[in-house]
Amino acid sequence: xxxxxxxRVTLCLILSVLATATFGTSSAAANExxxxxxxxxxxxxxxxxxxxxxxTSKDLLGKPSIIIxxxxxxxxSSEAITDLQQILRDVGASRLKVVAVDxxxxxxxxxxxxxxxxxxxxxxxxDAERVLYGEVGVIVAPTTLMFDAEGVLRFAMPTRPPQYxxxxxxxxxxxxxxxxxxxxxxxxxxxxxxxxxxxxxxxRMYNLGKxxxxxxxxxxxxxxxxRSLTQYPTLVESRCALGFLKFEAGKWDEAGxxxxxxxxxxxxxxLALLGRAAVLSRTxxxxxxxxxxxxxxxxxxxxxxxxxxxxxxxxxxxxxxxxSKYFQAALIIMFPEPEATLADDGx
Numbered sequence: 001x002x003x004x005x006x007x008r009v010t011l012c013l014i015l016s017v018l019a020t021a022t023f024g025t026s027s028a029a030a031n032e033x034x035x036x037x038x039x040x041x042x043x044x045x046x047x048x049x050x051x052x053x054x055x056t057s058k059d060l061l062g063k064p065s066i067i068i069x070x071x072x073x074x075x076x077s078s079e080a081i082t083d084l085q086q087i088l089r090d091v092g093a094s095r096l097k098v099v100a101v102d103x104x105x106x107x108x109x110x111x112x113x114x115x116x117x118x119x120x121x122x123x124x125x126x127d128a129e130r131v132l133y134g135e136v137g138v139i140v141a142p143t144t145l146m147f148d149a150e151g152v153l154r155f156a157m158p159t160r161p162p163q164y165x166x167x168x169x170x171x172x173x174x175x176x177x178x179x180x181x182x183x184x185x186x187x188x189x190x191x192x193x194x195x196x197x198x199x200x201x202x203x204r205m206y207n208l209g210k211x212x213x214x215x216x217x218x219x220x221x222x223x224x225x226x227r228s229l230t231q232y233p234t235l236v237e238s239r240c241a242l243g244f245l246k247f248e249a250g251k252w253d254e255a256g257x258x259x260x261x262x263x264x265x266x267x268x269x270x271l272a273l274l275g276r277a278a279v280l281s282r283t284x285x286x287x288x289x290x291x292x293x294x295x296x297x298x299x300x301x302x303x304x305x306x307x308x309x310x311x312x313x314x315x316x317x318x319x320x321x322x323x324s325k326y327f328q329a330a331l332i333i334m335f336p337e338p339e340a341t342l343a344d345d346g347x
Contacts, residue, residue: 033137040067040151043132045125048102048111055099055125061151064175065097066168069133070124071104071141072114074264076234080142080160085120087169095176098122103133103141103267140234140265146171159234159265161198202232209241218245236262240271252279270299278309286313304330 034041044056060067068084070077081100088098099122102111111124127133136145139158146155146168155171157164167188174184209224225242228235243258259275266272273296280289293310296302311326 033135034145034153034156036153036156038153040145040147040153041132041135043135045101045127045132046108048108048124048126049115051108051126055123057151060097060099060147061149063095063097063149064172065099065147065151066172067145067147068098068100069103069136069138069141069143069145070100071264072102072106072111073104074141076160076264077142078114078118080144080164081120082118083160083165083168084144085118085122087165087172088122090169091172091176091178093121096172100124101127101132103127103130103138105130139268141267144168146175148175161232161234199232199235202228202235202238205231206235206238206241209238213241213245221245234265236265236269236272239265240269240275243272243275247275247278247282252283255279256283270296270302274299274302274305274309278305281309281313286316289313303333307333 040057040060042057044054047053047055066084068077068081070081084098084100088096100120102124105128106126108126111126115124125132136143142160144157144164145153148154154175157167170179170184170187173179174181179187205224205228209221209228212218212224213221222242222245225238225245228238229242239258239262243255243262246258247255255275256279259272259279262269262272263276273292277289277292277296280286280292290310290313293306293313296306299306307326307330311323311330314320314326315323
């Protein structure tokens, strides 16, 4: 066995042993830039159904309004936007403004097709350059923002938990003046407590799953991660953990679906992007995998696996110099050289 092969096999074995450490860390969701109590930033975006017509932030003033950042074709986004359509009917389009913003940089015709399928009566805006997306600081799709008539953010809800419709409806009725704050809280607080309970239970299952994985109980770990996601489907940590276990079992499609679901919630999640790249590499899309991995080199939490995956791609291509470079870089990160120590005087 040549030196390069030995390095690759050694790395592969070490990564298998260290799977919990390598895959167990995911970046926490960053805070949104737009905070409750702040004004909606000015914007002007084209409507999907009429790209020549601009929809501006001023169009939302004068009445309470809701902006939902959504992804066409994503189940949670479709459910949330359907809920909003019903809430708009219940509250009244003359009293509440609703608008959606596409976060997937989709072609206008795809967005219009989704609008027609969902029978939406409110506009969807195209944010091809992700200008408003970036100014708001969206990290999860869907994200729902609720403003008063002056354009001040009053409420924000990431993703779409099971209690979404009830919470958003109560807050919308409060903003238009149908109920007072005490009534709103009576409806919302027990619901949000349920959401927090579900999330906490999911985290417990996730942590138990990581312990089982560390102990070599793979089947038990998979079951715990799956239970975690039953409790709280948008826990990206469980999605990634389950995705990598499916990946190690050679179930590329199942692994890929977990990573894609995680990325639908957090499009820049480095761990899920690494998973996507690994699946692409194993399923023949090595050029796409290579570009994605190169973009992840600055992420320290996944530095070892990123370099291993790049080395593997170059090794398969016969680019031995590049393969050796990345395999050795992975080993150096894994086993850094100790700092030099001063020798004893005279010895």
